[in-house]
Every structure is written in structure tokens, then in C-alpha cells.
Amino acid sequence: MSYRLSVRALCEFTAKAGDLDLRFTPSPTAIEGIAGHQTVTRRRSPGYERELPLEGSCGSLLVRGRADGYDPAANRLEEIKTHRGELSRQPANHRALHWAQAKVYGWLLCQARGLARIELALVYFDVSSQRETLLLEQHDAETLRQFFERCCQGFLAWAEEELAHRRRRDAGLDALAFPYSSFREGQRQLAEAVYKATCTGTHLLAQAPTGLGKTLATLFPQLKAMPAQALDKVFFLTAKGPGRQLALDALATMDAPLRVLELLARDKRCEHPDKACHGEACPLARGFYDRLPAARAQAAGVALLDREGLRAVALHHQVCPYYLAQEMARWADVVVADYNYYFDQSALLHGLTQANGWRVGVLVDEAHNLLERARGMYSAALDQRAFADLRRTAPAPLKKALDKLQRQWNRLNREQAGDYQVDPALPDALLLALQQFVTAVGDYLNEQPAGLSPGLQAAWFDALAFIRLAESFAEHSLFERTLLSAPGASRRSRLCLRNLLPAPFLASRFAQARACVLFSATLTPQRYHADTLGLPGNHVWLEVTSPFRAAQLQVRIARHVSTRYADRQASLAPIADLLAEQFAQRPGNYLAFFSSFDYLEQVAARLAAAHPAVPCWKQTRGMDEAARQVFLARFAPGGRGIGFAVLGGAFGEGIDLPGERLIGAFVATLGLPQVNPTNEHIRTRLQALFGAGYDYTYLYPGMQKVVQAAGRVIRTPEDSGVLHLIDDRFAESRVRRLLPSWWQVD
Template identity: 30%
Template sequence: MKVSRLIAPEGEKAQINISVRNLVEFLLREGDIDDRKGSVDPFEAMQAGSRIHRKIQSSMGPFYSAEVPLKFQIEYEDYILGLEGRADGLVLDRDESGNVVTATVDEIKGMYMDVMTFEKPVLVHEAQAKCYAYMVASEYNLETIEVQMTYVSLETEEVKYFNHVYTYEEIEEWFLTIVGIFKKWSDFQYYHKMELLESVQGLEFPYEYRDGQKKLVSDVYRSIYRRKILFMQAPTGTGKTIANVYPAVMALGQNLAERVFYLTAKTATAIAARDAYSLLVEKGYEGKTIMLTAKEKMCLCDEADCNPDYCPYARGHFDRINDVIYEVITKETVITRDVILGYAEEYVVCPFELALDVSTWCEGIICDYNYVFDPNVYLKRFFAEGKGGEHIFLIDEAHNMVDRAREMYSETLIKEEILSIKRYAKPVSKKLVNALEKCNRIMLEYKRECDHDITVLDDVDMLLNACDNLQMILEQLFKKEIKFGIYQDEVLDFYFRLRNFTALAYQQDSDHYRIYCDFDEDKNFNLHLYCIDPSAQLQDRLRMARATVYFSATLLPIDYYKDLLCNDKDVYAIYVDSVFDQKNRLLMLGTDVTSKYTRRGDDEYLKFATYINTIVNAKQGNYMVFGPSYKFLEDIQSKYSDIMGDVDVIVQQQNMTEQEREDFLLEFEKKRDKSMVAFCTLGGIFSEGIDLVGGKLIGSIVLGAGLPQVGNERKLMSDFFDENGKNGFEYAYLYPGMNKVIQAAGRLIRTKDDVGVIALLDERFRFGSYRKTFPREWNDATFTSVESVEEQVKGFWKDKE
């Protein structure tokens, strides 16, 4: 539900505004959650119905006024409740003097069903019309008013009417009852806002400021105040989480914003944000904050099947949900997954939907990037129809956003999948089979053009029309609740990809996309819409916010991220110096090895293994070794096992479960009388976002420069940036690779008490192009070799002792 809040100038009452539609849909919703009722977004159905609306409105004659704006205010002791809406149709009958004597309010609803079978209007539809009717009757002092519900089938255009005449007393009693029910919600909005504003006035920063942290807080606040985008390179230890959350909360207290979205890709950073909010609450902050979690992690059933026949939490959900929401928002402050699950179990409602509903009453929302940026799963209650707000976006671990955005705004169609869906469609719909066959024929044309590894296409115009038609046919079948048996999920997955493909195809352009086709390992023919530069797509989302802060410990070089994460050239960028003593770590660059493919072999692997062995033998403790691939790690580990002494070795496995990840990290907690070496992948689950403090890690050894594997897509990306005046190699390979290196090296020093060795082992780290990506605090890096590393490491540890 969208409720806009306005704090009035001094001497005037504050006003809370809500649309009539939102009011009745919130108060009068009822029944089950049931995903069997079709898979098409209701917003899209509404868009499809707008044509029917216009057609009916234009046929109603000269006395029929269409799309009539209506407003009504109710004054309470401390604030004014404003209702607003737009009646689909209004007919006013006037006497000879021009006075309105009777009126009819018309509410038109386009439906993907047989409206001729309706026996009465839908409750919320009729309630919306009755609100408009009361507003009209009140304005013209009418004794009676007529409500007409006009239902029209979007497929057959058949129309069914329901008419009812109300006395003024009847409609007024009903309206005041509805508004009376809502008063506890508007009271909450107003009085909670007052509490929040008051709580922020004296809210102090919860710690003693670290070096440079006060300036950091000021820079974030200034960016919010000036409606800017800020890029912040802030190393570990600078306290960047609280330094972003605190000024954002202060901005809420100054009415500069109504909501803060703290966006992250990982659970660990979400927890850090939660802790920052909890700390401010302890200091007196009264705002509400919620952590949103993916649907599959919220489901209380064995399988996420939103079907009232199987799920008790879906059955009757809407009959109970509002009572639960009110309980949560009046009793809780920092609302976590466990809090939501507790209420959902107690009240028997869907926890995922409960969390989404509660979020509309919160000033702070901690969630994944997807909820703001992904065109398929973004929070429509905040961002539908491109509507923005006085929001603040705080984007943590922002170095991840480039690849995540490319995934969000790219899509692939697979020819062989179209043929599979065609087989499933044969018993269901001849029309669907024909549409799939047409798409397949066009894909076959592209396949004939693709006579080598990768073929770039100028456009997909021919395919796009066929995809549009195919999408429409599938939607019509879903709306009629026609099923595909055991293939239903597969067909749905295909539909969502198809819908995404067509949507992106209309938006793509050669300045940001490349269209190409290739064959995968299974010889399937793929057609890709590949978003290489996601800046334009991201900027469309950033416009929905007042201000945005991109922050990370690895946001270098800053111009690379500014180019790819926004289109706005007038942005701020700051570099925060590390607060840690550089003498607490030894940073070495191994210049006599490399992970280049042309040099890989037993001799090179043995040198890498010797480096590891020498570093580990210098001091007992836990070490992490990061390699560019599982195969590379396997080859190095094989050589290391031949020469290592009494050392424990653990190895990251592919596709580890949550429990396996936890068990892996618990190995660093164990007390040992010998060293442990953990082999992990660069850019993998253990190379960022984990904190092994208090001596649990004393060495981080990086094997190679971390450059992405050379392939067709990377070459396409490199050529794209070269054509656009950038350095293609740096944008496609160097910067993404070095980001992984810096993240992996950053696992070592997490607090001022941590001590250890960082070894970056690849001759390429000598080159200026690589070293310009280094953080400032790496200015003390020393060169080393297999022959000299022992002396350097032992000397470092001797100094520390």
C-alpha cells in the first residue's frame, strides 16, 4: 500500500494522503494466495484493460465525463487524511438552473474471464466506486447517488453492468465506517513519524569517530542533501556501514527522505547493516527497519507451492494479514527473518508476503540488489510505473554490481528449448504450436548465419514480432488456467525468459548491448541479448531515488565503476585511507611465476607450491591460498602435497551447501599444534565478505592475476569497449581480475590487531597497468622470488616477535 506523508509547515496541520484504490484494496482484501490463478502480472492486465476503458468511455455519450479526478479530506485532531482518486466515469444530471440533482459514478473493470457469469460485483471494486460516490454526493449535496459497475471481458469485449442507488445516509455511513477502520493505520503513520523525527534530533554517532570517519559521514549526508550519486572507496576498518547508515537516518530526521534502501549481495553485509540499525535503536532511534529475504528462504513449507490446497499459510492469508502487520509494526523495530517467521507461524500467514507488506510501513529496508534493480523481481509497491520517491539507495559491496547488473539486463533464447515447449504444447493448443514453430524457423535462419564460434547480429527485429505473438498466446492460456501437466513449471520458466527477452529487446541499443549467437557445450544454439554496459539501465533505477551511495573496499579504478554503474557525469567520488598500521602486514609481489596459460606446467606449479610451503613453514597458523580455478588449485595442491610437512589442508569444493560452508569456516576456529592451509577460488564464496579476526588467519596467498578466462564473450566485451574509446583489455579483463585479487588479499587484515603476510604471486603485478589498480595503502609492496621469500617472511615475523 502506498501512503504518502507530508510534514506540514509550522502552524499548519500535517497531511497524510492515500489513493482510494490503495485504501480499499488494503482494508478489504480477502481469501487465499493462489499462484494457480495465472502467472501474468496484474499490473500488465491493468495496462491491457486501459484500451477497453477508453473504448467504453468514448461510447457513453456527451453527458459522460471520463477520468474525473476526485479529492476528499477528513480533519482529525493532529493531522488531515486526504483521499484522492480518479473515477472512470461520472454522469451529472442538472435541473434547469444548472444544479446537480442526481449523479452516477461508473467504475470500469477489464477482466480476463467470462464476466457474464458474475452474479455480483467484486467487493474491492465496488468499494472503490462507493468511495467515489460518497465524494461526489458530498460535494453536490445529493440525496441519492447511483453506482454503476461495468465489467468487460478483455478477450470477447462482452459487458455486464451492476447498478445500485444509495441514499446519502447509506453511502455516508458506509464511507465513515471504512475511514474509521483505517484511522488506526493513519494514526500510526502520523504518530510514528513524529516519534521518528523527535528521536533523530538528538541522535549522536554511536562511536568515537575514527580517523577520517567524521568526514565520511559528512560526505554521505552532503550527497543526500544535494541529490547526488556518491562513489566511495573505503577499505576495511573505516566503519563504512555505520558511516552510511547514520547520515541516511539523519536525512530521514530532516525530512530529506522517506525511506532508505540498504542494498547488498551477501548475508554477511546485510547482517552488518542490521547491526548498525540496532545500534542506533539502542541510542534512541525510533525508525522501523526490515530485512527482506528471498522467498525460498522464507517458506515454512517443504516446497514453495503457493496453493491453498497444500499450504495452510496461503489458505485464508488475506483474511488475517492486516492484523499481523499491525502487530509487527507496533511491537517491533528491527525486523529480521526470524521475527517475521515467528509472527507468520503464530498467525498462519505467508511469511514472504508478510515481510513485503510490513516493508511499506518501514523507513529502512535491507535487501538484495534485485529488489530495486532487477526488472523481473523489483519491489513494484515502491517502483512500479517508474515512480520514484524520496528514497536513499545505499549500495554495499558495489564492486559486485557490474556483473550483477549485466545478468539482470541480459537474456538468452535457446532454439532447442523452443522445440521442447512445442512438444509440450501439442496436446494443449494448436495456436501455441504454430507460434512456437514460427519462432523456431526464425531461430533456424540465425543458426545458418552462425557458421563459427560467435556471430554478432545487427538486430532481432524479425524474431521480436514472433516472440510478441508467442508471449500473448501463452498469457491468454495462463489467464484461462490452462495447464501443461508435468511440464507446467518448465513452460512457466520459458515464458518468464521469453517475456524478459522481448522487454529487453525493445530497450537495447548498440551503445550498451551486443546481440550475438553461439553454440553451448551441448551444441544447443543460443541467441543472446548481452548487456555489456549496464549504466543506462541502472540510471533508470537511480532516478527513482533522491540520492545513491555506491561503496566498497575495492572500487578501483573509480572511473571504471563510474562509467558502468551510472550515466550521470556530475557525481561525487571519495577515497578513504586505511586506518590500519601497514607495519602489521608484509605485502610481497612474486615476480618469477605466473598463472598465464602459456606458462602452466609442472615446473611452474612446483614454484607456486614452493612459495606456499616456504611462507607456511615460517610461522605456524592458518593460511588461505586463492587460485583462479578449481583445476589450477588441484594442480598446485598436488605439487604442494609432495613437499609439505605436517600441515592440515582443506579445499573449497564446487557447489557447497550452507552447512558445508559453515563447516569450512569453523576449521579456522579450531586450536591446532600445526598450520592449516585452505585452498579457495579467487572470486569465490570465501574470497570476500568473511572476517577471520583475532589471529585466525595469518596469511593470504594469491596465485595469479585473477583475469577472467579468455573466451568469445570476453573478446566481444573487449572489442565493445575498444570501439567506445575505452581500453578493452582493462575493462574486460584487468579491472575485474584485480578486483578479485584485492578482495582475496583483504581477507587478512580485518582489525587493528590482525597481523600477517600477503603474497601476490605473478610477474604481471610488476607492470604499471596492474599496479595502478592497487589501493593507496599498498605503496609499500616489495618484490620477492622463490629464492628470497624465506628471508623476507622470517624477517617480518622476527620483527613482530
């Protein structure tokens, strides 16, 4: 059995040394990189060969890759690197890594074509100036062979251990038994569907009731399928922190030799948030690559690299925990992470999957959240006020770029007729000024070991995100301009590239996986999620049989109440009376959901005035974690009262209050998003694309929140409770079709 790896992976493992240094970053975008490579290769002679597939072996290693280009007439192999800024400021270990890649490709080509000598070239292409810098070295084949074999020898011991681990892992997964004596009702149905999807290489959209045990029912079958399907990794992706912990807990119940890694955001991993990421500023970046091999070896022996487990290893070896976690993503069997690690435009896990040719299984928890999260991933905004404020404190080398940016921005403002405007095309002059600002900041950063001020760094990152999304601007997005101040010399605006439809971006992510399983309690209707997320046409739909009985949940519609905005004032008294009447009939703990904090406050005030004996407590704006825990602690077994919350907020999903902790809920809204210019543009665009603009923009997202909130009541087969849907529209047939099929509505 051979161990396969890419040329880049081999060189990164064996040739990286010295400090972690991010000053010569960020690199050009993927689109800029591709365009840069194309520009360079178009300049070459007609006989120039592009993207040469090469491979070679050393012991049990099979090394593969694609060399950027080869000129047979000059006998020159080129390794092309795009960059931005002064090349003289490039860290030496970056250059050493690039030469290592060129030398490995050089040997593979000499071996493939029987060449005795070859000229190697590093071609650095500046995407801003469109200039090439050429660095040349002459090498004979024997020297390159020796270099290649030294690299391979540096990896062989690790490869042998990785192969041994893979054999142990696969044998353990073949023998793995379900960690409990039996499946819950409906759990086996979901598990069988996940196993079949993974084995057949199809994608699954699975709607399964809350409380079923979906985390275990998806992880277990995909892990069981790993050996036969030769899966390299399983990615369990979540929208929120509690989902990650549920996955880690489920994995802890499985008796198999797995390496499990939890990926966290940089701000949750960083030990020195006040320091820049390079050796002159941060002690954990200094000598990072020199200490990485020992840290990596120890981490590979830890079964669960959660937040504390990985931090302990990192600090023991004095390396950065965040970047050690990124390294260990290459060697883990299961990675538990946020959606963005696979679906974002610069996603780590997706990039590694592409670069290494991994076969991966992807599990997407609470997938009803993916649409809005993905829209955010592929949107970007710029606030002119932040850039104007920077002018006063910006370093002198940046003032010229900031001034030019402000001039172009002000010109755009003067042309704007109303406070809000959507343009069909992007302003080229402003984008050019924005690019020049990004380049200027990059050049400045390379010269300043202390890094950037928080405000300047935030503006730089915002500008980079905007430029990257501007490259792919199309009908899936809007370009919005919103004036933020009155007309005059200081008129300012906010620019937004707002994604409406992430499907064009996500489709490639789904295609990269052997099988994606998207699961949630609220994925109805199927077509809505397939259209907006970009699932392939041959995906499979499953609605899991509920383990709950209709008798467990009394569902009542308050047809005499309208919660439409115009009817809010008239609805206060009937809603307060309904809450009090239900509480009198069966005292206990209830949740009441409303469309806004204002509405919540008004109903709570009416209840307190008309029915002061009913205890109540309220969600407030900006609640921190401690305050949320205090709110939830009121839902104790044997407790009595009504908790008031906002639909779609912190208490609308992801909380577990089984048994007497919660015996009922009131939902006084359909949860419809606000009608505003942005949402109306979304409605118009989705109507043109799918013929369902209103449903896709308002009705389906709103009803998802309703069903999620209602799902807090019945958590186990032993629970019972009541649900009041407060609005006459809940009685409409098109709305009732979106309610769970096991509900029996009175």
C-alpha cells in the same frame, strides 16, 4: 499533521478480503500496461480527459491519486485494468478491489466538480486480443461519499497510530547517539559524507577499506538524517546473506523505536513449497486477507521482523510469511534486503516507492557486486531442450502452443551459420509464438487449482522474463543464439538476451531515491562504476582514509612468474616454491587464490610433491554451506597451513579471519575474465560507448577480485600480514594504480 496515502493504498488496506489467489497472474508487463492504457484512451472522444489528479480529505487523512480517464459528455469515470486471459476466471476479490478504487475516484471527482451523479466504468483491456470489456454502474455523489468515508474510517485508527509512531521514531532518531564511545579512524569521515549526501539529496560513491565498519558508518548517519529530511524509509541492500546479518546486528545496537524488516526470497519464506498460491491449495492462502489485519497489527508492534520474528507472527495468525513480509514493507522504517528488491525490473521496494510517493534513502552494501548482479537482473535465457521435453508431458491445451513455438525455433536454428551468433534484431515470429505460449499457460493456470508442474512453471517464468526484456531491447543488450547439439532433426539452441550495461535501467532507480550511497572497499576507478551503473553526473566521490598503516601489510610482487594461460605449466614450480618459502619464514594460516579449480589443483599437487611438510586444504567445486564452514574452521588461531581457493569464489570476499586466523595471502592471477565471444562483444560495445572496452570488460573487474581477496588479510588495526601478488603484470603502472593507496608495494 495529515497522513498522506494513495487511492490504491487506501483500497488495498480496506477493501481486500478473502483468499490470496495468484491464478489470474502474472499481469501484463509495465510496458504492456502503459500501452494498453494508451490504446483504450486513444479510442475515446476528443473531449476525453486522461490521468486526472484528484485528492480529498477525511479527518487526518489526505487521499491522492490519478484517475485513468473521464468522459465529460457521458459523465463517465473509467478505471482501466489491463489483463491477459479469460476475464471470467478473475477472482471475485480482485474485481471488488477494482470497484473500490473506481468508487473512491468517483467521489473525489464528484467533490472536485460538484457532480450529483456519475457513471463508473471498469474497463478491462486484454493485451493479447486488444479487446475491451466494459462494466458499468451508476452512482449518486452521496453514496460515493459514504463509501469513501467508510474506507477512510477503516484506515483512520491505523493512520493515527502510524502518525504517533512516526513522531516517536523521529524524536528517537533526533536523540540517537552513536552506539560506541568513539568512531574508528575513517569511520567518521564516511559517516559525515553519508549524512551530507542525504541532507543535500545527492548520491555518494564511497570507497572505504575492509574492516572500517562501513555498515554502521552508513546506517547511523542516514537514520540521523531521517527526521529533518522527512525520509519515509531507509533501504539497506546487500549482495549476500552475511551482509544482511551485519546490517541487522548494527541496527540492534541503535537505541531508537524503529521497525526493522528483513526481506527474503520466496523459497526461504514459503511454508508449503509443494502447494500453489491460492486458497484451494494452500491453507496459508485461504482467507489470507481476512486474517491479515490482525497479523499486520501484531507485526507492527515487533521491532525486529527478521526471518524468525516474522515467521512467528505469520504462523500465529495462519497467514503466508512471504506475503506478510511484503505487506510489512509498507509499514517498516528500515528494510534490509537483497539488491533485487530495489533494482530489479519488477522490484517490490521500488514499486512501492513510486506508488506511495515515499522519500527514501538507499544504502548499497559491497556495491562492486552491483554491476554483475544488475546485468543478471536484466538478462534472460531460454533453453530449447527444456521446452521440447515439456511437449511429452504437457497438458493437452498447451500442446498446440508448444508445437508452434518449436516450429519457429527450429526455423531460426536452420538459418544459423555457426555455433554462436549475435543478431542485431529480435525474431518477431518467435516472440509472437512465445507470447502465445505464455497466454495459453496463463489460461490453463486459471482453470487448474492444482497449479503447474515444476518444469512447466519454470518454462513459463523464463518465457515471461524473456518477453519483458524483449520490449526494451537496445544497444545495452545482446541477442545471442548458441547451438547446443549437432545439425539434424533434433538440433536445439539456447537464446539469450544478455545485458551488457544496466545503466539505462538503474538510472531511474537512483533518481527515485532522495540519496543513494554505494560503498565498498573496491570502487576504483570512479568513472567505471558511474558509467556502467548509471549514476547521475552530479554524484559525489569519496575515498575514505584508511585506518591501516602500510607497515601492517607487506605487499610483494612476484615479477619472475607469469600466470598467463600459455605459461601456466611453467608457473607451477615457482609458485609452489614461493608458498613453501613464505610458510617456512613465518608459519601460520594463509589463503592462496587461483583463477580456476584446474590451476588450483595443479599447484596444490606440485606443493604436496615438492614440499610435503606444508599442510594445505582446498576449495572444491560445488561446496555446500557445511563444507564451506569446515574449510573456514581450519583457519583457527595458532593454526598452520595454506587454504587453496578460487578467486572470486566463496572465500574471495565476505569472510572475516582477523588476527592469527589469517596472516597472509597469495594471489596467482589478475582475475581477468575469460576471453570468449560474449566478452569480446561486451568489450567492443563498451569501447564504442566509453572508449575503454578492455579496461571495463577485463582489467577493472579482475582487479576488483584481487583487491577483495587481499582484503581478507588485514581486518583490524592490530592485524599484520603479507600479500604476494604473483604475476609480472602486477608491476605495470596501469595495474598498480588500481591497488589501494595505503599499500606500499615492494
